[in-house]
Amino acid sequence: MRKQVTMTEVVTRDGFQIEPGFIETEYKISLIRRLIEAGVKRLEVTSFVHPIYVPQMKDAEAVMCGLSDRPNDVTFCTLALNEKGVERAIAAGTDEINFTFSVSETHNRKNSRRSVSESLDNIRFLIRRAEEEKIPINVGIATSFGCPFEGIYKPERVIPLIERLTDWGINSIILADTTGMAHPLQVKETCQQVLKQFPNLTLHLHLHNTRGMGAANVMAGLEAGVTRFDSSLAGIGGCPFAPGASGNICTEDIVHMLELMGYETEMNIDKLITLAKELEGKLEKTLPGQIMKAGKSSDLHSNEWQPAR
Amino acid sequence: MRKQVTMTEVVTRDGFQIEPGFIETEYKISLIRRLIEAGVKRLEVTSFVHPIYVPQMKDAEAVMCGLSDRPNDVTFCTLALNEKGVERAIAAGTDEINFTFSVSETHNRKNSRRSVSESLDNIRFLIRRAEEEKIPINVGIATSFGCPFEGIYKPERVIPLIERLTDWGINSIILADTTGMAHPLQVKETCQQVLKQFPNLTLHLHLHNTRGMGAANVMAGLEAGVTRFDSSLAGIGGCPFAPGASGNICTEDIVHMLELMGYETEMNIDKLITLAKELEGKLEKTLPGQIMKAGKSSDLHSNEWQPAR
Numbered sequence: 001m002r003k004q005v006t007m008t009e010v011v012t013r014d015g016f017q018i019e020p021g022f023i024e025t026e027y028k029i030s031l032i033r034r035l036i037e038a039g040v041k042r043l044e045v046t047s048f049v050h051p052i053y054v055p056q057m058k059d060a061e062a063v064m065c066g067l068s069d070r071p072n073d074v075t076f077c078t079l080a081l082n083e084k085g086v087e088r089a090i091a092a093g094t095d096e097i098n099f100t101f102s103v104s105e106t107h108n109r110k111n112s113r114r115s116v117s118e119s120l121d122n123i124r125f126l127i128r129r130a131e132e133e134k135i136p137i138n139v140g141i142a143t144s145f146g147c148p149f150e151g152i153y154k155p156e157r158v159i160p161l162i163e164r165l166t167d168w169g170i171n172s173i174i175l176a177d178t179t180g181m182a183h184p185l186q187v188k189e190t191c192q193q194v195l196k197q198f199p200n201l202t203l204h205l206h207l208h209n210t211r212g213m214g215a216a217n218v219m220a221g222l223e224a225g226v227t228r229f230d231s232s233l234a235g236i237g238g239c240p241f242a243p244g245a246s247g248n249i250c251t252e253d254i255v256h257m258l259e260l261m262g263y264e265t266e267m268n269i270d271k272l273i274t275l276a277k278e279l280e281g282k283l284e285k286t287l288p289g290q291i292m293k294a295g296k297s298s299d300l301h302s303n304e305w306q307p308a309r
Numbered sequence: 310m311r312k313q314v315t316m317t318e319v320v321t322r323d324g325f326q327i328e329p330g331f332i333e334t335e336y337k338i339s340l341i342r343r344l345i346e347a348g349v350k351r352l353e354v355t356s357f358v359h360p361i362y363v364p365q366m367k368d369a370e371a372v373m374c375g376l377s378d379r380p381n382d383v384t385f386c387t388l389a390l391n392e393k394g395v396e397r398a399i400a401a402g403t404d405e406i407n408f409t410f411s412v413s414e415t416h417n418r419k420n421s422r423r424s425v426s427e428s429l430d431n432i433r434f435l436i437r438r439a440e441e442e443k444i445p446i447n448v449g450i451a452t453s454f455g456c457p458f459e460g461i462y463k464p465e466r467v468i469p470l471i472e473r474l475t476d477w478g479i480n481s482i483i484l485a486d487t488t489g490m491a492h493p494l495q496v497k498e499t500c501q502q503v504l505k506q507f508p509n510l511t512l513h514l515h516l517h518n519t520r521g522m523g524a525a526n527v528m529a530g531l532e533a534g535v536t537r538f539d540s541s542l543a544g545i546g547g548c549p550f551a552p553g554a555s556g557n558i559c560t561e562d563i564v565h566m567l568e569l570m571g572y573e574t575e576m577n578i579d580k581l582i583t584l585a586k587e588l589e590g591k592l593e594k595t596l597p598g599q600i601m602k603a604g605k606s607s608d609l610h611s612n613e614w615q616p617a618r
Contacts, residue, residue: 106612146606148608148609148610149609149610149611149612150609151606151607151609152569152606152607180603181606182606183566183569183570183606184528184566184570185569185570185571186569186570209521209599210599210603211562211565211566211599211600211603211605211606212518212523212524212559212562212563212565212566212598212599212600213524213566214521215521215522215524215525216524216525216527216528216566218525219493219525219528219529220528239603242602242603242604243602244595244602245599245602245603246599246603250521253520253521254521256520256521257492257493257520257521257522257525260461260492260494260495261492261493261494261495262494286553286595289521290518290519290520290521290554290555291520291521293551293552293553293554294489294519294520294548294551294554294555295551296520297455297460297461297490297491297492297520298460298461299457300457300458300459300460301457301458302458303415303458
């Protein structure tokens, strides 16, 4: 039996978030519909944040509303950062809510103008509201492996934070390599320690390919026992401070690698490639995904075929 | 003690080979000099092939001559495909000679207009000449993991070929994922089987990042016990049939990953990044390397720093 890996598609949230031009609501809805047709079962669809801070997500309600007829086996996660966001997410019919904070004081302050301790207090408060509605919660821990102000972290840095969250009843955690600094041995060691200490935790990895280590870090996660990965169609969603660098790990590239290795993702790679190519046209720039350029390893040429010189 | 990994720099051979415009001899020489200053100890410098087939390598003698004062601890490998090439390589003072053939009949015929069996006969003949001069030989096995005409190979496909080569006295083999089709489990399994069956073999991996699996395949090789990898500055050297796809695994990106994990490469990453950026200017196009765009994981920002919005 093939081992199952669950991918969470983040293209319309983490992917689109830093796109400078507003992407029309209709396109977002249409893309998500076709991602679902390509086999995507989990998505971080949008974020319920103030449109002043993230104008790209100003249509969060409209996107959710346009997809209210989604299949029952598809899970929509949405990001909320405060009470208003949680209320909006609940009203919009989210299936799960994602909260987030950073390990790094500096990074956390820059993102939320709160200390880590204040962010945790806030999350503790928000958890109660989501629990009242019986909405499952995932907590994303940004800069879990390091941050560009403080450097690379040992597992000991993130583990006490997971301990606090699990004490509050959280059973799904997303360790995020927000700025693509983590290396494979670090990912493996951290995930092994986390899964050993919290055996009942649902552990997700949110990896970026900023420094070319994304796929290697997926392998490291798999070796540690992680089976849930966030990724973005075409690999979009970089850092504002690394122009030209790769973004999130690329959905179709990672699915291609996993399927070659015998893992089951339930995704249709050809459909994903079609969507990635279309997105490249839509955003009018070369996107990081490789499979859409090179084809799958299983795409064979006839004997008569000659490469262009 | 940090575990040693030896990188062989192939930018001026596999990297430049498919560049359409001729790169001046002076630039090639200057780049190799500065790669050596950056810590590079092994290079595949050039190939002694007919200039009609590979015009970019028409200055093979001139490049070697311009670097005849190289340090003693630096090894220059050069590629030769026939007797004339071997004589030219010897006359030019090569330190080691690389021969090559493909596992794939189709790929081998397209590259050399010979069957695999004819190529092996040819290599067996060439080995004698190199041995007379006591010049160490490496044999590169192209499409070791699969080819775009025949698909992905099991280890059983390449092992009998290694057996024949070792019977002929070859003790250094380069397994090449020429078209970037290999996946990490395959690389690990193949290398484990090869190293088990041929424990005295010096095994090199020549990996491409065509489908985004390059760094993951390096990890797989390391886990199998491989400590020698070919790579190209800035990740250049793609396939003519995958335009826009990544080329060879990128020297500075892989060195960055290895050093983060505690391996010793003896390379100066900052110098490599400087050279990669310069090469990007020289070739007037965006090159695949990520570290030159994103910076190293250890490059820290001050607290005052704000990302561009």
